[in-house]
Amino acid sequence: MSTQTLINPPSIWKRLWRRSHGDSPLKRALIHAILIFACIVAIYPAIRVFSVSLRPGDRLLSTSLDLIPQDATWANYQRLLFQTDFFLWVWNSLLITIVTSLAGVLLAATAGYAFSRWKFPGRAPGLILLLTTQMMPAVMMLIPTYLMFVEITRTFGVPLVGSYLGLIVAYMMGSVAFSIWILKGYYDTIPIDLEEAAKIDGTSELGAFYRVILPLSTPALAIVFLFNFTYAWVEYPLARVILPKAESFTWTLGLRSLQSQFNTEWGTFAAASVLVAIPSLALFLWSSKWLISGLTIGSVKG
Amino acid sequence: MASLSVTRARTLPMRVLGEMDWKSVGRNLPMLVVAGATIWFVATFLPQQQRLSPEYVVQSATDVTKFTLGLVAFVAALEIALYIVLVRMLHWQYALPYMLLAPAAIVMAFLFIYPFFYNIAIAFSNRSLQHFLPGTYDYSLQYGIENFTSVFTDKVLHDTGFWEVFFRTWAWTIINVFFHVLGGLGLALLLNRPLALRGIYRTILVIPWALPQVIAALSLRGEFHYEYGFVNNMLVALGLPRVQWLGEAIPAFIAATLSNIWLGIPFMMVVILGGLQSIAAEFYEAADMDGASAWQKFVNITWPLLQPVVAPATVLGTIWTFNAFNVIYLITQGGPAEKTDILVTALFKSAFEFYRYGQGAAFAIVIFFALFSFSAAWIKISGALKAVNE
Helix, strand or coil, rough: HHHHHCCCCCCCCHHHHHHCCCCHHHHHHHHHHHHHHHHHHHHHHHHHHHHHHHCHHHHHHCCCCCCCCCCCHHHHHHHHHHHHHHHHHHHHHHHHHHHHHHHHHHHHHHHHHHHHHHCCCCHHHHHHHHHHHCCCCHEEEEEEHHHHHHHHHHHHHHCCCCCCHHHHHHHHHHHHHHHHHHHHHHCCCCCHHHHHHHHHHCCHHHHHHHHHHHHHCHHHHHHHHHHHHHHCCCCCCHHHHHHCCHHHHCCCHHHHHHHHHHHHHHHHHHHHHHHHHHHHHHHHHHHHHHHHHHHHHHHHCC | HHHHHHHHHHHHHHHHHHHHCCHHHHHCCHHHHHHHHHHHHHHHHHCCCCCCCCCHHHHHHHHHHHHHHHCCCCCCHHHHHHHHHHHCCCCCHHHHHHHHHHHHHHHHHHHHHHHHHHHHHHHHHHCCCCCCCCCCCCCCHHHHHHHHHHHHHCEEECCCCCHHHHHHHHHHHHHHEEEEEEEEHHHHHHCCCCCCCHHHHHHHHHHHHCCCCCHHHHHHHCCCCCCCCCHHHHHCCCCCCCCCCCCCCHHHHHHHHHHHHHHHHHHCCCCCCHHCCCCHHHHHHHHHHCCHHHHHHHHHHHHHHHHHHHHHHHHHHHHHHHHHHHHHHHEEEEEECCCCCHHHHHHHHHHCCCCCCHHHHHHHHHHHHHHHHHHHHHHHHHHCCHHHHC
16 A cells, blocks of 8 residues: 555556557557447347337337337336246246255365375276266256156156256256366365375374365365356256246246247346346356456366 | 453454455455345345245245255265275275265266266167156167167158258357357457557457356347347348348358357457467567568467467367357257257257157267267367376
């Protein structure tokens, strides 16, 4: 704080000028033009959804390209909140997502450590198996998983098909494998000397993991939690197969059901999109720094 | 002594306030505002909901808590059993890693290895809508041969064969990944220059990636509507004729491709930007001294040094695009007349719309090998993902 106030900071315009120095003004204008165009392309569909959500019911299907309609209204939001199961969908999604993410972190934290620190028999096949699960699209595992769940539901009476428990179990396949992979990559970057020092100080191998490595890995554990969260939060095909009934819909299924009722629900759909997209966008942008570094921690090390 | 503790108690809140990391609070302010708004919003509107009754909330939360506790109890029991067997009885040197690994390994065995082999078994059965309940279907080599040959010779969809979908999928993947890399590289090169407002541009450009795909795909589907979508209205504003985007084969494929390119560029942009920033400036200074042109610098410095980043990102992008179920299924639904189906949507339909589980399972194995051989070849060529063999 004190060092900053001692030096007279250059004004913001000076800083902007200095930062943009290097290209000729014409070239800079061109670059800005391209980037602004790209930004408009990137953001325009999102703004359109917002504008549709504000339109009154009789003008939903309009050919106008206005962004804020002249007779803007909140009617679509009222309809969404009071006449559809929007809250139910979001609640189901939240439950499924949180449990999936927690289970992924819980199971992967120790497994990733085992892969990182020991050369036990079966390590290489295990790692290849983990990679294979990442290449395996969820749709391909859908037939056996679905039929297996049907059998379990029938034989043991555990309702895996048609309940969010089944969906949590199904999501765990993707989340556990991915979490192990990322966490193994992160543990690899922690020098083994730390545990050795802890062991010399008298703790056991497990104690070193629990007292030294886990606290150091909090950022990586948070990244893994966030990754699993975003994976389960936006997943569609598995949910569609495992949750056929409307009372256990997640928001992805709910939004789809709004849109498939042809044109009538277009405004409600847009309102729902806005309400889901704002927290999702905020979460992503807020965590993007760590998410992107997380991508490079584990999977693309080279 | 007593007085000391009193002063400490009085100053503690002040000290906490004084030592709080206000900068980090400021950085996370947008998130805090959104979280607060969400909580307010839910608290205001929740009581007026119909389906989400308090009983349902309590019931589902209890179910999920029970499930989590069950999982924890299962892990604990497993660990105790393993401890007794591996450590106490066998004194095995690898006891600890196996104990650490066991819970995840069992979950993976139940959720990946078993279904994987079960899938092969289903491919050798006659399971379908008519043969769904136990006792109505059975397994034999004959069924397996029929299923696998029918994937290649019969229709995999209602009236589209395997090869048509196969070649369309590769065309789809190659076109998409090409434009992802091209667009991502172009934007990253622009953003890597000294430029005002760079952070703002970068944040806005990431939005297509940050938006949940289901929302993006469903909204884009609406925007390709013949009369009301903005694409056609934009064309009209430019004096061009309207296009039947979702009603004809080639426009529908173009619509899906455009949407997927829009969705995929930000990921490549971010990854390539990271790669560009790690290239040392000395290379360019040396090149400037030798009088190299911008193009020469790009070909001889930037592109080769980007390879360690671009190669794995391309593999990932290829796998994602190959599996872009949401985009196709939610925008065109494979239509019109199955002209935009790719392998994964065809597989989904054959199993869950036509209920041909046996043939679907065989189809899944074929797709898996197509993707697996591509990935293996690419990894071998590019040397990406070396981490496995270290």
